[in-house]
Amino acid sequence: MSRIILVGSPNSGKSLLFNRLTGLSQKVANFPGITVDVGSGKLQEIPDTTLVDFPGTYSLQPISGEEEVAVEHFRRALDDADVTQVLCLIDATRMEKSLYFTLQVIRECERHGKQVVVLANMMDVLTRHKIEVDLAGLSHAIHAPIIPISARKGTGIDNLLKHLRHNIDNPKGGIDAGLAETPDELLRGNAHQLATRFGPRGDILIKSQARLDSFFLHSTLGGFAFFGIMYLLFQSIFTWSAPAMDAVETGLAALSDVIVPAISNQTASDFTADALFSGIGAFLVFVPQIFVLTFIIGLLEDSGYMARAALICHRPLKVFGLTGKSFIPMLSGVACAIPAIYAARSIDSPKKRLLTYMAIPLMPCSARLPVYTLLIAAFIPQTTALGGLVGLQGLAMFLIYFFGMACALLVTGLVSRNSPDQYNDLPFVLEMPPYRVPGLKPLLRNSWNRSKHFVTKAGKIIFAVTVVIWVLGYFPNHGADLSASWLGSIGHVVEPIFAPLGLDWRYGVAVLTSFLAREVFVGTLGTMFGIEGADENMVPLVEQIQASGLSVGSGLALLVFFAIALMCVSTMAILGKESRSNTLALKMFAAYGIAAYILAVGVYNLALLFGI
């Protein structure tokens, strides 16, 4: 099986070309984060040949640990006898940013005796604006064939395939020692000269972009646009995904109603109803949200607005050790941490990506909402202050949301100041991609892929945790009484841990099960108090909790605990996968768990002190 490598600088159209040639639907990585898998796919038109995609990069001279890994990977691939040719993709409308990299690639290929084909992409844009570039001249100057293509329109692809087939039949001959030994310094100078000589002339392409930027980056109008777009983002998450989430819930319930009665064995039927449908259901309802959010983030990315949003948010976030690129991931975290963690892929600085990972689980995600609603309804009086202007419950909800976000920024601020890790950091240098009308199909496919990735990768772990929790809660008395189950016994064992918060073992059990997903806390507590369907209608449960004589201090302690603790197995699973470090996920779980506990104990004691 022969292999062809695809390289190119970020935003040059690598994903589109890769998918066109392989028939797959991947979003290729734009930065050489070690988190990112090297994708590969069989070429549709050439048998026995795979196309291997390498992360987009501006140069083969690494300036961060991650770039080093990526470059090392590339060099190793060149040593591989199966690798026959390298495709180097450049954006013909903005050649200068890719030419130096192209020259480096040509040199490396010369050293390793591999064939190289340079692809000048986005030719449709040049044609549309009637701009000519002398590709023949450039090809001659760089000693490599250049094929004009449009990955979007599909033009030039046949020619490319013809060329690849020809190269397969005619392996590379001798090595040009002069070309193979050119030092980087010289290549940089050459690239500069070549771009000036052969690059597209005129600034038609820039002018229209600059006009849009004058609006979107305008001090006042740009600010309005920014808030408008973020508002729409939020609206659409809820208006688009809420019906789908309901549909998943209703669908699962209907399916459960059909399947469960058909199972004669009592244990098997209980398992199907409670572990499979309810447990796994609690995780599947988040899939629509992940899909919609991924779609919207993709829309922002491909339209070019993402880079502008990053610019607008950079200064305030920098104070907390983050970058403007952390903004969208963190904002997504207010809906759900999973797509937020995926979105952090676009942060090129490894250090800032890590900090963003630390911030995301503290953002007040939507699974916390039912927990907050329950606790606030139970413990915060329905009174108003300031002559009816401020509702105490509303204020409490606002404060606990704000508390999560403030904690996120506090953590990143503290950690960044105490880890002066220069090598894994990168300065804020952001290419402003042109504004474009996004293609919907790739975005939908990408959202589908992410959702699938989530279900398959997190699914196994979630299933395992669900089964364990179900078994513990079901046996030995076959689900007759949760309080007499193994889980109940564990609750009694861990009761001393929760006693400093003024909580009894029932809350302990609910907290333990909420590791599956935070909102499970409500359902479990309902079961403990003997109330069916507490997650649908909280009122009876609220009354029960109030009647149980739990103090306001304990309620506040629980609120604070849930704001900070990383009680979400899905987040941990995806965090482990994306950061390629399960240790990171475990460390964060432990750190946030301990911090949450200490703060909760503090809050409880403070409340006692003030006699609340």
Add this chain to the structure above:
Amino acid sequence: MNTTVCSLWSLGAGQRCRIESYDKALAENYRVRMMELGFHPGEVVTCLQAPALSAPKVYRVSNTMFSLDDEVASHIRVSLLGTDAT
């Protein structure tokens, strides 16, 4: 012609300049990366946007736009060439 040497960061929207040199204070690897992106000494750079509240500015070098923060832009010495009509 009256040339003023200042830092790239000090440019306002619409101002054009030529890159003179890099400050020693900018780490070597960042300097190399900037040159790889096209910010060579001698190159003409235009500041396209200088948003409020000292947000990163948008610069044009040949046909590409980059947004830079003062972390980098304040270490690039430039001579002013004038102001673009656009």
